[in-house]
Amino acid sequence: MSAQPLAPPGAARPRAAWHAATVTDVRRETPTAVRLTLDVPTWPGSEAGAHLDVRLTAPDGYQATRSYSIASATPGGVVVLAVDEVPDGEVSPFLTRELRSGDQLEVHGPLGAFFVWRPGQDDRPVQLVAGGSGVVPLYAMAAAHGATGDGTFFRLLYSVRRPEDAFFSDELAALTGPSFELDVVYTRAAPEGWAGPVGRLDKGALAAATIPASHRPRLYVCGSTRFVETIATWLQELGHAAADIRTERFGGL
Amino acid sequence: MSSHLDGNALAGALSDVFQGDVTAASARCAGCGAVSVLAEAMVYPDAPGLVVRCASCDHVLATIVEAGDRVFLSLSGMSTIELRRRP
Known part of the structure; x- marks a missing residue:
């Protein structure tokens, strides 16, 4: 995972928006999970702990959206996710079994202002x-x-x-x-x-x-x-x- | 079958409605008066929309139903939301 200078405390966090993502790497993380690397040219970066929503659209127009945590406070342009398969899930089995490098996804983020850690906020452990x-x-x-x-x-x-x-x-x-x-x-x-x-x-x-x-x-x-x-x-x-x-x-x- | 999520999962749906991210905002339950950040509420995603319930008393705080390009948002279970002005 690469380092990124994180925004100073109090700085406005990047605004959430929909982005077009291209899968650049799919690798097995555990027997039931995959690690996905996404190329998202418009991605503004995210705080540590933030998540995004992935939206899948079926050929008949049916849409399903699920939230996934971002696996690293990644630099702009790149997002790493680790997705565990939920048995009978609507979205995760597609992500863990069917997705290949080169596939496109719609992602919405960065999301979440609560479950995040910001460097330098204080010295409490x-x-x-x-x-x-x-x-x-x-x-x-x-x-x-x-x-x-x-x-x-x-x-x-x-x-x-x-x-x-x-x-x-x-x-x-x-x-x-x-x-x-x-x-x-x-x-x-x-x-x-x-x-x-x-x-x-x-x-x-x-x-x-x-x-x-x-x-x-x-x-x-x-x-x-x-x-x-x-x-x-x-x-x-x-x-x-x-x-x-x-x-x-x-x-x- | 899955159990409930929490208010962190509301960030996406609410970012289309509010400026900035409101999941860290505090809200007062109109049922029991408990004040909690939205991220700590219970969220049930299996209805046709999202149902947000108070973690203290189970009162329905909010519902969010998306239908095409429309969003039906009910906040009637919250008596106050404390929002922070953007810097």
């Missing part, structure tokens, strides 16, 4: 908590944090079923260092040689692998609706203020 494909906007925040050399302490807790289900594994591992710590929870199966527990996250494990409330972190939680609501409730029970917890739900079962 940042705790990210992701479930499955919910890591996409949080990866964008971690990448922007790394690219801007922002000194804020970041920590990401990432819950995945199995090692092969993790998005951006190599990129996240490469970002780790003194100002970015990565903790992975495996709920079904762990990599070979894994010494930690395997199983669903509980409140104790959440407390052990996140920045304590006494350090007053800003928290961003993204995943399925059930995951986000469980985590947000536990975080409040652990002493974090509701106003410090920003959430984004992608639905799911």
Whole structure:
């Protein structure tokens, strides 16, 4: 992912608009997800954590629109998405199975002024908590944090079923260092040689692998609706203020 | 079958109606009086449009139905929205 000088705090963010996008790369991200690189000549760039809407139009004129998080605070002109297939979905099976380099898409964005991280806003640490494909906007925040050399302490807790289900594994591992710590929870199966527990996250494990409330972190939680609501409730029970917890739900079962 | 989304997903539909992005704006529920940013509301996308409900009391805050080049927007479940002037 390439670095981009992000807009200074308080600067007007790019206005949302419809853009014509051309797919330039499709690669498998996980067994059920693809990473899409889009060439969007009119794209103004986006804040870390923002999303866009993809609109598909069938030959009979029927349209379906879905929101997808942008995987990086990308420079103008390029957008990277990582799309997980929703069984029986209207849009994601087309994106994950049928889309090829050279195909055209209509995208609307950049969108979202709430679930975004802006470098340099203050020196409070940042705790990210992701479930499955919910890591996409949080990866964008971690990448922007790394690219801007922002000194804020970041920590990401990432819950995945199995090692092969993790998005951006190599990129996240490469970002780790003194100002970015990565903790992975495996709920079904762990990599070979894994010494930690395997199983669903509980409140104790959440407390052990996140920045304590006494350090007053800003928290961003993204995943399925059930995951986000469980985590947000536990975080409040652990002493974090509701106003410090920003959430984004992608639905799911 | 999927469960609800949240108000972050409203950004696209509302950007056609409002200047700028209003999902970070605070709104007061006309049902229970709770004040929350729109991004934290619950959004049900499976109706013919989007149904936005208060996360505290489930009251319908807003509905957005798109039909061709028209948008039917109801905000009757919100008594106040605090918007920020553009810089």
